């Protein structure tokens with residue numbers, strides 16, 4: 523088709539024309555370019571550009587170097603810090619280890635000391651028990667063997683409550699003191715003697731008169747009692763008790779304190795012919811019960827009956 527063909531030819535012609543124009547433009551520009559390049563200003567500009575490029579390159583190089591140096595410095599610092607930290611850590615570990623070892627040593631020393639103290643305590647307890655056992659044996663021998671006259675030396679002693687103080691007159695005279703253990707004067711008591719003192723052994727309503735403790739004092743009981751009753755009751759008590767006490771040995775004296783004073787009433791003094799008998803009585807009676815009362819027995823160094831007792 524003709525129209526189409528012509529259109530195509532025209533298009534090709536336009537294309538060729540444009541190509542030619544472009545070639546000519548490039549050629550012209552090349553000419554202009556070479557003309558410009560040959561000018562001194564252009565040469566100067568080129569040189570400046572080259573210098574600028576070189577400056578840029580150097581600047582970048584400098585910066586890279588500086589960065590690298592900074593990095594190396596940081597790295598060195600980090601290394602140094604790491605070493606310091608590691609050394610510190612090692613030191614702390616060593617210190618902890620040292621403390622642990624020290625504590626272990628201290629604990630071991632403490633345990634050893636405790637063990638030694640326990641052993642020492644046990645040794646002393648064993649020794650005391652053995653000594654006590656030996657004393658009991660000697661006491662037994664002394665009580666049983668009538669040919670041996672001397673009592674164990676441990677018993678030939680006098681106990682004193684306040685050795686530095688003067689003697690309690692009341693205790694010395696009666697072996698009883700209203701102040702008891704709280705008395706500030708000296709009470710002297712033998713470990714062994716011929717006389718035994720049994721406190722509050724004899725009880726009787728008539729002796730309870732004036733008692734402030736109502737639970738011990740039967741308010742009406744003493745009203746029905748007469749001195750004759752007291753005498754009869756005392757005789758019964760005497761027969762009963764002396765009978766029992768004579769089993770330990772010959773009795774020389776038997777006295778009862780018929781006093782209504784609370785710290786004196788009913789005390790019984792028993793004097794044996796020998797200390798041996800008194801010791802037998804003491805060993806057998808101490809802690810025993812009589813009329814549902816626990817006996818409290820001790821040795822007495824009473825010098826004179828008069829003043830100490832009022833009834834027999």
Ligand SMILES: [Zn+2]
Nearest residue numbers: 690693699705
């Ligand atoms: Zn006293």
